[in-house]
Amino acid sequence: MSDKKLKLGIFGFGCVGQGLYHTLNETSGIKAEIIKICVKDRAKFRPFPDESYFTFDLDEILNNDEINVVVELIDDSDVAYSIVKKALQKGKAVVTANKKLIAEHLEELILLSKEYNSPLLYEASCCASIPVIRNLEEYYDNDLLSSIGGIFNGSSNYILTKILEEQLDYSTALLEAQEKGFAETDPSFDVKGWDARYKLSIIITHAYGLFIESAKILCFGIDQISEGDIQYANEKNLSIKLKACSQKIGDKIVAYVAPFYVKKENPLSTVNYEFNAVEIEGAFSERQLFIGKGAGSYPTGSAVLSDISALSYDYKYEYKKLTQKLKIEHSEDYCVRVYVGFKNESDVGFSDFEEISETYLGAERNFIVGTIMLQKLKESHWQNNKCISVIFIDGVGEFVKSNAQDILLESVG
């Protein structure tokens, strides 16, 4: 594709689509031309100079041989799946920002991409403006990664910041996130941690060469956090951050998404509002932290544009970790330290804990702090109990702390 001009067929012209249009317009160095934009709603006003570019028929893009790049930016991941599949089968390069689509169909899409020699890029699907997939593919490819995680969801981070730093209540903070365009259409994706979990699942494939179905990753959201939990944070001068975590321990990968109590001296505590952060630890590069905007029209649009630009020099993901066929597997045989807030003592099986270091029972709130195996947490079904909140505490086995300089990325211990 290096000499061909890129001819774009875009699906969706919402927040990200418009961001892409503007960034493309402002960037002189890139040889890409919009041919058609397929949208759903016929009545909606769209800030684009020429109405003739719009179509409501998917096939007007998919069957147009002039179009060599399909940019998929719609909300509905099922429709997106069918679009991306057909586009790849027709030999078109595909750029998408859809994390649910990629997380749920990556294995199949990689095969299709190879079979039809159609590049598939999706940098914008993970942490918007932070170039995480590109760096995992290109730069950390030779480094033995031991962990990767961070703050992967801008909307829930925005809500948590508003609650912790500005004392807003949960529903007001959620409404603000939605008004600012950071939240997904269904806020459950953000606040229940599913969005972060999709991203973690994609990142795990690039980091370790393993597919883990995102539904199988243990996940606690921020929607069950109570006033008592906020009080605990304030008493101990802690932040709360929704973190996605993965770690390689021997030939096992442990992975989970959960709110974490984070100390103020941890750089993650300074990552506020819609900002995201990716923490990478490699055997040789050691600890790294990338911070950038994880949501919003321009940051996401610029990540999409960066993929389009990469197509102009025939870039494609090599999935080197996958082709190495490393014998690793997903495991939940791993002990974590958690705070559990609850209304009814009978809801919490104290005997499930390996060790309990703090117990508080009072008129206003109850909580325990202790260590527990990941399997036990999964079996507990506390995720679905509105009277229980689970907040992880860093420090047990997560990072080996050797000396003072390790405080950079150290968390609550």
Place this chain on the structure above:
Amino acid sequence: MSDKKLKLGIFGFGCVGQGLYHTLNETSGIKAEIIKICVKDRAKFRPFPDESYFTFDLDEILNNDEINVVVELIDDSDVAYSIVKKALQKGKAVVTANKKLIAEHLEELILLSKEYNSPLLYEASCCASIPVIRNLEEYYDNDLLSSIGGIFNGSSNYILTKILEEQLDYSTALLEAQEKGFAETDPSFDVKGWDARYKLSIIITHAYGLFIESAKILCFGIDQISEGDIQYANEKNLSIKLKACSQKIGDKIVAYVAPFYVKKENPLSTVNYEFNAVEIEGAFSERQLFIGKGAGSYPTGSAVLSDISALSYDYKYEYKKLTQKLKIEHSEDYCVRVYVGFKNESDVGFSDFEEISETYLGAERNFIVGTIMLQKLKESHWQNNKCISVIFIDGVGEFVKSNAQDILLESVG
């Protein structure tokens, strides 16, 4: 080079060379073989299994046709220059970690690299493990960058952390940095800010497509910081960080290296010891911060290995910003806010300031805080006066602060 096996000739087997050797050994996926290692000191013990690999004659590598990659990791930048030049002329790919060499000869080396079609990569020269050049080349290539800077020197950051966080005195802290292997052989490179300035000069070429001779960049070090300046930091609950800064304002680039007073809520204040940080601001990606180890055997060795690995798929820098021939130039017509500590009032020209907001004259210390043009600062020659310390204060024109979420990367104002 994609099908050829990489045959390495390595110059230097010190801290970085040994780091490279170990990371190469531990990495199975990379097809590279060490053929020869050229070293200077015949008497030194070296942790390498086979002595026959060593040579003391530069030409044994340069004239060896089997060797297709020269890895330059020596201390002396003049000898390094002659090695790299010859290697490129002989069609060998070159990987180097030498920032002084690259900063001082980049324009010529790029021409040689093109003329002889010999790739030249130097990721490890800038902030060791943080993939800054690769990201500027690949990922930010289409984004309109407005500023790039950060903490570029691990050794001075180590010293400042020891002084500010652990109350060590300057010379003890410097000694510790040297013992840990973070400091350059001549510590002036680190503590006078020259090392950070070399890196800034290289980064400016990739970020904006402009060559600025590093000696022309205004530079204040940390070696003139006095007890009074530390006291000011403690009184105001500030950190001190040696920062390299560059900003694009219209068609002008302003650039400088100086210690900065940094607020505790600024993520840079959590970047301690030998860690480095790179702050990037683009029109669309907006603000990003990358944190990672900026010195040390393995972090630097792994960056060198990453370049070697990139050679295996024929990677080379495109210098797209240079080829766009943007009409931009270096300027010092820019106002900054500074704290100036001094012993003798007569040494400081108060009339040079645009505005003075704080003046303190006392028995133990004297200082003023005010705004001043960069040219005036350069003409002041305070860099060479041991009785004067200059510490910048962020906030004047540096970033436009629009709303609360901007506090992430906001600094002292």
